[in-house]
Amino acid sequence: LVLKGELQLDSLKQKGAVKRTLFFDYHQSYHYFSIVIERQKQHHCQNFLVYLRDETEFRDKLSPININFNYSLDESNFEDSLTVKPILNYYQKNSVTEQAYILVDCGEDNLCIPDLQLSVVPDKDQLIIGEENCVMLIINPRNDGEGAYEAELHIKIPPEADYTGVERNNKALRVLSCDYKMENETRMVVCDLGNPMVADANFSTGIRFSVQHFENADFSINFELQIKSSNKINASSNLVNLHINISAVAKVQIRGVSHPPTIILPLHNWEPRDEPTKEEELGPLVEHIYELHNIGPSAINNTVLRVGWPVSSREEFLLYILHIQTHGPLHCQTSSPINTMQIKVGQPLLFPPLRVRKGERYRNINKDFRHREQETKVYDFPLFCTQNCTNVKCILISCTVGQLERGKSAALKIRSRLWAQTFLERKNDLYTLSSNVSFEVKSMPYKVQPAKLPKGSIAIRTSVIWSTPNVSFVIPLWVIILAILLGLLVLAMLTLALWKCGFFDRARPPQDDMADREQL
Template identity: 80%
Template sequence: MLWPRGLLAFNLDEEQRSVYSGPQGSYFGYAVDFYIPEPGTVSVLVGAPKANTTQPEIQEGGAVYYCPWPAAQCKQIPFDTTNNRKIKVNGTREPIEFKSNQWFGATIKTHKSKVVACAPLYHWRTLKATPEKDPVGTCYVAIQNFSAYAEYSPCRNSNADPEGQGFCQAGFSLDFYKNGDLIVGGPGSFYWQGQVITANIADIITDYSFKDILRKLIREKQTGVAPPSYDDNYLGYSVAAGEFTGDSEQELVVGVPRGAQNFGYVSIINSTDLTFIQNFTGEQMASYFGYTVAVSDVNNDGLDDILVGAPLFMEREFESKPKEVGQVYLYLQESAFYFQDAQILSGTDMFGRFGSAIAHLGDLNQDGYNDIAIGAPFAGEDRGGKVLVYNGHSNGLNAKPSQVLSGFWASQSMPAGFGFTLRGDSDVDKNDYPDLIVGAFGAGKVVVYRARPVVTVDAQLLLNPMIVNPENKTCQLPSSRILVACFTVRVCAAFEGQSISDKIALKAELQLDSLKQKGAVKRTLFFDYHQSHHLFPIVIERQKRLHCQDFVVYLRDETEFRDKLSPISVSLNYSLDESTSVDSLAVKPILNYYQESTVTEQAYILVDCGEDNLCIPDLKLSATPDKDQLIIGEENCVVLLINPRNDGEGAYEAELHIKIPPEADYTGVERNNKALHVLSCDYKMENETRMVVCDLGNPMVAGTNFSTGIRFSVQHFENADFSIKFELQVKSSNKVNSSSNLVNLQINISAVAQVQIRGVSNPPQIVLPLHNWKPKDEPTKEDDLGPLVEHIYELHNIGPGAINDTLLHVGWPVSNQVEFLLYILHIQTHGPLQCQTSSAINELQIKFAIQEDTPELTAFLRNSTIPHYIRRRDIKVAEPQRRSSSKILNCTNVKCLIISCIVGQLDRGTSAALKIRSRLWAQTFLQRKNDHYTLSSNVSFGVKKMPYKVQPAKFPEGSIAIKTSVIWATPNVSFIIPLWVIILAILLGLLVLAILTLALWKCGFFDRARPPQDDMADREQLTNDKNTDA
């Protein structure tokens, strides 16, 4: 399997890197540069500003290391081997300079055979009577392969103190003009306004004297002091050189990261008189715009361009908290003094300090444009650091890096700082590709990355013929007599590239029908291998312009696949074969990152679509549902009657697509109607959308016109709106007119529920007076009050829809303002019912009697022989026959207790019941002898909601009255019968029985009747006759 392109780094070799190490804690790698004093001699210079040297009595003075290439042991360069110089003051020798912790090696710059290294924290005493330590900074120049040295400290003068050059820190930044003149940045001069100083190297070397501590150069130039408003600007924090005015003289580019009210800016300064020409200002305060500057002709138009780093730039996305990612700005020069608007590159790692270092790499991939490396020294895992390589083109830099180098040293006491310093545009291994040095001062390491030669391959695919006729079977499969249709695939390749050998090898893979997804049937196979893919080598010689190979491919039988219209895509993927041996020092070539390593061509299957082999169908679709309304709760089976047709040319892989709404489920094809065509349909999920896909033919030939039926069950109404919608369309694989019109079928939804309220009184009436019962002045238990009276109510949902959020109210006749009528003891519920009363019940704390087992309330209602009271929305109240003299007591004329209930969800066929257990307050009615009463409780309900988005226009409601009659009955008169009368009556009864029995005996009633003798003789004769016959 070949590697995908995006996974490979571009042409800096990360495997064969060279790593140099320095003393631990010395900040080895804080500054780096190539040193190539003459052709054929290459080395790397590394600054270690906290290293110890052989200088007597100097602690961590800093050093510069010479590291030969190929990698070997680094050694210190003896720029300065002396102790602090001293002067005699009042008879005592005191140091006039302080080299400990001077950070020598913090900056290094080379120009041909010249090397400059600086110590920006070098201090000197000044010439004042009172000793001071001013960080003026100093630099050392080495020439002639380190055979001669000279010190250069331009700020070491009598103009000391902060208001002068006492805090200059000369050498904080360094660069060379192309003519070899030196540029030194001193950001601390003049109350940290900063300044830039230029000098000629020959002047520094000529007549140099170690004792001439305040030496001045004739051709030295310095920017002067500015008004106080420029204090704390840090002019000279970074420096570079380039040509921007259209003449032959280079100008200075200087970073001022705290200028312009902390927005930062970069100035172009005339090299002749150090006057300011042009500024570029940052766009965000405190972003440190100007922290780094670099010059490169990125777009190869012959004009220098400027790059500026702002490593503290904070990016805000929408309303999220700002995050510090850093930015780099590229200003493309169009002509003298004129630049395009900045192209901006942004970092991606928070606090990674993207833009801390910017290096001109030269033409890294030999495409004719210069490339740039940008350091993000605290990005990546464990803050190890990253270096991002951006390739140039005619319009600037690519927005995305072609390669990201990551530090591979974990952070210890401090981050490794991989990418803190960078240097490029030099070729250490002489392969005509520039290389890159990366410093990681926190880890004390320096890495040299060499560029790999870039190979550009010209690969071609040729298919013959490009239209395959399935009927033209001219090839016979090997070891078989089967004839198949076939065509030829020709693969050709050539290459070019600088510093590439005369012969290269590629690993190639051909894939047939490559657009088909994995697992799908491949329509073509290799003739010799019977597979849809083939791996093979390609060896290309430079002297042979084009190398070609042929492969025969055959078409499967048409019964093995459906797709006849889509092109047969043939893809060639290739990569370099790196298994060939190379020199241990040579880097392996790499394919051009910006050239696709995949070549694709297409063949077509000949179809019956005319000379142009292009079928143009005319697909049409109409459909209707078999019902126009669905009622929630019913079975709701829907049949879609569908009529697809094709009035044009053949439609290949034609399918009917039905998008199923969330409320419906596919149940099958209608088969009971002979007038409807039966299709083959499948249920599918496409991008989380439920579909029914039915085959209409391959092809769906011209003139096709039929009707079919597809069945659905619609049951999921919880989130349904007032209608459901089916989307139908006929689709094909044809390129032109591939689909029919889109049909939207909409079926309305309604919610209906029939709700019934019914109730019963147990018992239906009470007869007074009560037998063996007497009222008590202070009742304590149930029986002291009177007879038991229970009212039971049932709310029943007949359906078909469910209901919820129903209000049920009961008005209970509790008293006539003075005396109790029906005294409530307990309220019992069944089902989703929650009730509360308008006042407390059983206020007298009457002790309950032991209750008999009560059947389930709704079952009691349905099985009871007691007359029921029933009401539905469409049924009138059925009332028992009233007694003409009965007085009705209800909530209109007596005090009622109100019971309010909230009924939860009732599905179709379910109920909720309420039982009120009370006692008739008998004393109240016994005082009104022979008065008949009817006690009536009223119950009403109102449905407020149904558990669907769809709600009915009018909700069910209703009410009934449940009545208990209290009547008086006249008692029967009792007579006391003496005992002797009872005994006499029994004896008389026995006597009458005896006389009746005697009379019957005399009449022969008890004699048994026997048959006559003649009959017996006849019966015997009959028996004999039967035996004779036998």
Template identity: 25%
Template sequence: MIIILFLLCIKSVLLFNFNMDNVKEISVNSAYGSDTYFGYSVLLQDGTQPLIIIGAPKLSSRTGGGVFACKLNGICTNYDLVTSNGHTFTGNFLGMSMDGTGETGGPFIVCAPKKVKAEGENNLLPGHCFYKQNSSYVSPAASTVNPLYDKPTISVHNKVGYYDYGFGEAGLDVRFIDRTTVLLGAPGVKNWNGAIVVDSLSNTRTPKIIPERKAFFPEENDTYFGYTVGTATITVMGEQVAVIVGGSPRGGSLNGAVKMYDFDGNLVREFFGEEPGSYFGSSVLAVDMNNDQIDDLLVGAPMGSGSTYDEGYVYVYLSITRSYQAKLTGSRKTGARFGTLISTLGDIDLDGYQDIAISAPFEDDGIGAVYIYRGGSKGIEIVYSQRLSPSSFQGNSGNVRGFGLGISKGKDIDGNGHNDLVVGAFKSGQVFVIKTRSIIDFQLSLDTNVSSIGNGPIAIKYCIYYTQKGKVKDVRLVNFKVKLNMDYRVNGENNFEHTWVVPLERGACENLTVTIQPSMIDIQPFRITLSADVTQTEAIALGQNKIEKLIPFSHGCGDDNVCQTDISLEASSDKKLLVLGLDNTLNLDIFADNHGEPGYQCLLYLNIPVELDYRNKDKCKKNESLICPFASSLPSTANMHLKFDITHLTTDKDSILVQFEIKCLGRNLTPNKQAFVWNVVTKNSPYIEGKSEPNNLYYGNEDTSDQEITHTFTVGNFGPSPAKLVVTFLLPIVDKEANLFKVLSVKGLLNGHSISCSQKYRNNERGHRPENFLVEYVNKSVILDCSDNDSACVEISCDGGYLYRSSETATFDIKINADLKSLGSRYKSEQFKDSIIYVSSAFLNNSTTRIENYASTLIFSASKNSVPLWIYIVGALIGCLLLLLVIFLLYKVGRPNCNF
């Protein structure tokens, strides 16, 4: 037995908005070195001499770890847990997991899940635990708990061997039920399918394996069920049932899983993670956080990526329903692994609800942090109440590493009625004892001698009273900084500030008398505000630190001072019709006529659609309605001018409705809610332009091949209102017997975005050709369009939404293949026609008119105007003969004689 005496370092730290104060540090590094993992597991026991049991799984190679009993006075004693059974000890990890009762001298169990069992030439890891019936005695040696020690190590399935219980690692996690029963997590059972062992601490019954796997399930290999264990009470078929909870962080296709079994081994419920590799189920806790007598389940997923990696989450299943209701995230810090451990603190702030602690041991580059979450009537508060970090402790905390991997349950170790907490920092071998500060509840009161303001003085009395929570009433006096602020209309000083020393459960008060300046009296209520703050840190103060009292003025509206108004409303505007796209503002004048008692503090309640924006909305309050000041007093009549900017007005709106009413102090005898409507109209001027590329073609030659034509249509709108962009195109295919033209593609674009188009074949039904259409060609040309009932056409319909601005245009490129060879064969009998005009039409319907245009391609016959070859030959021969004749005549004549 080794006793270590060291200097206990007390660090005072002020923790915001919660009630943990003094921090004490415990370490055994001076005697054993820094790499002991001291603080990997902790158990806090209260009593007359509180005890902290601390695991150090890498303490030494001789024992393969260690367990210490530490007192608050700075003395730590190493438990005698060494057994001489010839097994190796290096890497046993004694102290990796621990659980027990919360009273000093009570039993506890601590495990060495990697303790080696030699079997022939094999070293196995069935798991090993020690059970101490009294934590106050470090000797004699504890009894052993190793339920898998004599189980089959290797089994054969389909002639293939697999590990049965040889690498079960029972005790990787442990849950102490009572002095007779313990739960051991054994994630290595059945090729790391995993199991939970229900074992007897009194050796009165055979260990039970849950689930009892009678078959081999290779699909569940390496799922690690039993990585963490716990218990819960759930409702099944209307009855409360105690269940065993086990985590399987690699189950559920690596998303992680949590399974619940009853103590007979029947699967009752299971939950699955939502992110692969998050290690969902590596920590679990069942606790009733909303006092509905049904446990709530918290499941950690410490390797959930978050927005970076390994930020970690904790899922909250209220009443253990199938889906989670909240997802806690701590501070969302990279690599924090928030949710590595979840521990119950009990009702640490004495508000009647259970509170919890969640660790993030790798936060802040490995320093670590612990988050405190409070329970409430609606379950857990999703925003943490406090973040515990060594950086907030006084003194040098830069060497702390792994803070939060070991967290105790909450226990009251100083007897003040508030649970305290122990947190281990395993990487630096430190344990911190964090005590709680006392909590006081305080109330403020503010009273006056009048219920309404007249011309007389006002007597004011303001008080502070507080009580202390917890068993010990040690906060006998509390310093409060008190501020009293009064309305600006008070005669004289209107702000007072004091420091009061208030005794416990007796309170303190002060009286004050003020008068109102006669010239300053108006209809606004007289406002008095009282606030108070605690100026000392010995206790946490809970309460409403600010109250306010409003005293109405006497309005001369009867004995009850309640004015009964009778207000009627009318409204007018400079416009009755709103042109979409042209009008940008609206004006509305509201007229109020009061036939009853005077109205005061009159407010205008406006219900306006999203298409309107009230210009003076910064003077209004937004609730279900826009609440704007109308008149401070309304004895008879008043009016108000409103100006709206038109925003987000869509084309499907045919009217705009504004509803309004006026409410004053008191009661209006008749409802005055009214409405004003503007009708919305559209005025637009769309147009269509068409062109062909190329403009003309030739057919009739034997070597003539297919030719591609592009008809391009441009659709625009001169405004001012948007125009619906639904365009129909008609393109002839010539006739029902031969498809001489074929539509290859249709491409529509508006502001760089494609326009959806569809096409179908149809017989022409229009029977209409544009007026003055190519008049000079009509008598000499064959016109191919969709006005001929014998022609077959392709109808293309395109919907591009709306053209909103005059600068917007939509273009449609229609590519057409012309079979020129077949075209020549089809029209060779047309003796008096020298060309074919191929016409495609486009039209859209405006609200009142039909807009239409076309694109055309001229196709000339190459054979109609050609000269036969024999004419060229004969002409050439005649020309040659004439040339020879001229030469012969000149020769016969000879050269003339010329005498000069």
């Protein structure tokens, strides 16, 4: 009688999983063989040698190793002369299963009961939107009980964060082997803590994340951490929910310049017109440029920019607006129409300090602003009459500013002409024309809003002064020669007069020898 036998090692492991035991002769976890049973013989024995893989080749050390044996009749070896063919006993199973356990260091009962504990501390307690936020979680796993097998640290990553790696530059922190995984659309980082994580294990490790996606972030981001093992009792540690606060911070600055900062009257080769039609006939060009710059780090949006422009006083024009030009996400409207006299406007120039390479715009307007400040300090007049929106009629220019990221700017240029006739009628009076600009940030493009939003104001001044023109005298050459000749003539006449008067006669000394001889 011949039976077909099939012997499977570690049969509970699924297909593709690592089989922990193999046949020594075949290096496989299964073996097919034939069993020949002789008549009158009730027992048949056959030995196989198997071995356990090295512990570095598998992780599961706790679950039993199932050994499954199946047998069936080999009908191909039946004799044709048999009238009654043999059959198996249908009241008995045609398979046998035995179990073997891997001996682990878990005491006499071979049952490990760990006591897993977990604590986490971030290296920063607040994240600022717009900065390069790199956060490191300093994690302290420990085991106060018996060995924890297949111990792993599971970290659930919030939507705002991305896993960047394990901290390797700090000798006080252990370097773990970690992998990024997706489990049911949940992003995870899984780190190996040991197999087993031995009793009394206590160490710290650092896991790094970058946090950038703040569009839909609430007031904090949340990391979930837990230690898991394959032990039957106390398989997991405490669940840690780590919250890191999020804040939005933006420093916004308003700067401005006046081109030119000072106007000197009277104007050279300029005469007033009773009914001017061209902008050159009004007076000198005056431009004020304002720049709203977001220093950051967070972005801003829905910002209101307001400019008060001194347009007239006592029904006389001061600064006559011709054109308003914007740069960046800026939309403006005025409280009353501009250029009501339909003055023909020349081609407006582009922003002179703003047409520069990226990253230089703000620096150039600051440099220009400081340069203009130094120029105005040359004229130190204490008796200026200041004309601003507190004592003259102003046009209000209201602008809405769109979103400005860190390092971005929006600019406004007001092109106007000084109405020279108004000032020529008040000769020698000194004036300062001041435009007031203010801004207020209404919101930031995040769910998180700061307790106090940025706002500020400045005044840009243009001075009007009077100066007497310098007269330069050109002396002809013949006049110079004649003056020299006249000077020489006067010198000669003076010398002759002194000679006639005996001024140049020489006084002779007394003859001492003759006087002494006469006395003898």
